[in-house]
Amino acid sequence: MAIPSHIVTHILNFYDQFLPPMEIMIPKKLTMFERTVTLYSLLPFQIVFVKIDDRYYLAVLQQSEQSNISTSIDSSQRCSSINEVLDPTLITLPQIQRVKYYQLPCRTYSDLKCFFDESYMCLCTAERHANCFKFNHNLNLTCQHNIH
Numbered sequence: 001m002a003i004p005s006h007i008v009t010h011i012l013n014f015y016d017q018f019l020p021p022m023e024i025m026i027p028k029k030l031t032m033f034e035r036t037v038t039l040y041s042l043l044p045f046q047i048v049f050v051k052i053d054d055r056y057y058l059a060v061l062q063q064s065e066q067s068n069i070s071t072s073i074d075s076s077q078r079c080s081s082i083n084e085v086l087d088p089t090l091i092t093l094p095q096i097q098r099v100k101y102y103q104l105p106c107r108t109y110s111d112l113k114c115f116f117d118e119s120y121m122c123l124c125t126a127e128r129h130a131n132c133f134k135f136n137h138n139l140n141l142t143c144q145h146n147i148h
Contacts, residue, residue, distance in 0.1 A: 008051040011041055020134050058114045079114035102130040
């Protein structure tokens with residue numbers, strides 16, 4: 001995998017099953033030869049996605065909380081776009097009708113860890129079910145302060 005110029009890390013905490021996850025986004029510009037990124041979170045979290053260019057990777061999925069986690073990113077962790085893993089005729093359906101078919105990619109592709117559409121991120125469980133949640137792909141990354 002080529003070294004990107006920047007990454008965006010999405011750290012998610014599912015603190016209440018009836019509410020959307022709390023999300024922390026951390027943009028990071030990488031230097032030319034930087035191959036390692038260290039992140040710190042004071043808040044507990046269950047899931048970490050790393051966005052490189054327009055691709056998402058499932059970096060961490062915690063069943064039980066750990067204080068120190070080391071992970072690496074490779075192509076096997078890439079989250080596919082729904083357009084890659086769902087039948088084209090189903091893609092044309094309105095999202096409200098299309099979502100009921102989101103179990104199919106997990107059952108069809110045994111190595112699929114995650115996939116996403118314009119509103120949801122879905123994880124494939126060990127039982128090959130899709131566990132989907134609202135995911136904001138377009139959080140604002142503009143700086144609040146003009147510091148140079």
